[in-house]
Amino acid sequence: MADFFALQFISSRGNEYFCEIDEEYLTDRFNLTGLNTEVQYYQYALDLVTDVFDLDCDDDMRETIEKSARHLYGLVHARYIVTTRGLAKMLDKYKKNDFGKCPRVMCKSQPLLPMGQSDNPNIKAVKLYCSKCEDIYNPKSSRHAAIDGAYFGTSFHNILFQVYPALMPAKSYERYSPRIYGFKVHAPAALIRWQNGQRDDMRRRLRHLKVDSGFVEDDKEDLDTEYEEDFEPENVTNGPVPGGPVNGMA
Known part of the structure; x- marks a missing residue:
């Protein structure tokens, strides 16, 4: 029943990011709770989305309702893609780039x-x-x-x-280092060294707290600087350096 509008919508140029919403989801009023206040001509728009629209109206009114129907589909789409079926459909699109x-x-x-x-x-x-x-x-x-x-x-x-x-990829520790004729550019290189130092310090703290930072090299690198047993994480502060980012991360 709702296939025609949905297929026409997702096949339109510019709508490639959207997936098709199941008819059962669209016709369950519980899934549409609160959307009647967000969409102009809500009932007409819903009828159009579910392919039961039969109002005899002029072209301007039809265009307005179609615009509302597209908006309604988008708002329902945000709810649908966090369901089991919706996640599976978006995962398929993700895998196909x-x-x-x-x-x-x-x-x-x-x-x-x-x-x-x-x-x-x-x-x-x-x-x-x-x-x-x-x-x-x-x-x-x-x-x-x-x-x-x-x-x-x-x-x-x-x-x-x-x-x-x-599907979560391992974080990469690899960063681009600007060079001129093979030599590192001093100012950016100094900033990068400071940023890397801040990142290493963060990784040591996470390791001390037994939290996996997710970096690929965590199992390969030997971060031999350990914290003392009486280390209190909340008391650690890292002051910014001139020209460096506030949070110390790149």
Whole structure:
């Protein structure tokens, strides 16, 4: 019943990030709780999404309802993709690189995931999250860059890796070091050394607390500086260096 609208929607240019929502999910009113206040002409929009729309209206009204139907589909989509079925469909798209690959060279073409920076619509456009460098990027296509981030939500990408932990890539300790004729550039090199020192210190503290930092080299490197037994983690402070980032991480 709801196949026609959904298939037409996800096959439209610019909607490649979306997956098809199951008919049973769309027709269960519990899954739509609260959306009637978010969508103009909610009932007409829902009828259109579920392919039971039969209102005889002019072109302008039809266009307005279609716009509301697309908005409704996006809001329901954010809820659907954190369900078991929705996660499985998005996982399939993730494995096929439907969302693109990380542009950072050191991430070696790690697949990306769409994410929102707000769960409220009309706040922020969709971004792409890399689970390897844990950074976010703008979509390359202007069509994708115009998608509302609320259609994917702020939690989807984290929930996916909690449900499928084997997909979480090992963090890379490798970083680019700027050079001129083979020699490291002094100022950036000094900053990088300081940042690496801060990172090593963090890893030692995590090791002391028996917390896995997730870095690939943790099992290979010998971080031989150990903390004393009376070490209190909450009393440790790291002052910034001139020109360095506040949190000490790159």
